[in-house]
Amino acid sequence: MKIDGSCHCGVITYEAELDPAAVGICHCADCQALSASAFRTLAIVQSDSFELLTGTPKHFVKVGDSGNPRVQAFCPDCGSGLYSCGVEDKPTAYNLRAGTIRQRAELAPRFECWTRSRLQWVTEIAGARQFEGNPNA
Template sequence: MKIDGQCHCGLITYEAEINPENVSICHCTDCQQLTGSAYRVTVSCALTEFDLTGGAPKIYVKHGDNGRRRYQMFCPNCGAPVYTTGTGEDAAEIGIRLGTVNQRRDLAPTKQKWCASALPWSASIEGLPGSPGE
């Protein structure tokens, strides 16, 4: 599936070819802190299927629990996290942040990981009152 997207301010833009089955939710504490939310939703693709078409991201390097480095790419203007990649064998894959994908309504998560770190309420929000806007 062909997708495109951008950060909130539009400085960083991209195009990618993805498999819609590669959408996942991560509940790890790093993802919670890096997003400022309960979890992060990512769609993965091969590095060879990802093209930056706009500005250059700022890079933050974090070390995972496995000791490997992960490069967190975000917009230097608006701060939106856009994608991630790694080193060594991890460099062959890009993790695109679903909130930046223009076609995000067509992509649903197919798996979850780091569920031991999930916030206890995160699976039970369906019954909360809601409104179409604010």
């Protein structure tokens, strides 16, 4: 599926090809803190299908619950989170922030990861695959 998106102010825009099965929710403590919410909805796209069209994101590197350093990219103007990826020069994939995708209403989460950190009052999504840590898919 072809998708496109932008930060809240529109300075940064992108497009990508997305498999709708690669949309999920992350319950890790980092996603809770970085999103200022109970979880983060993400869409995983391969790097060869992701293209920044306008703008240059600012990067913050954080070691995740997995122990891996992760780039957290956001708009330097409005602060919208855009994606996370590995720290290498050419990451294999980008975890796009689903709220920045224009077609987000069509992207129901198919998996939930880091469920061992799920807040008690957040319920499981019926039919979504569940992973206590990183997805093994």
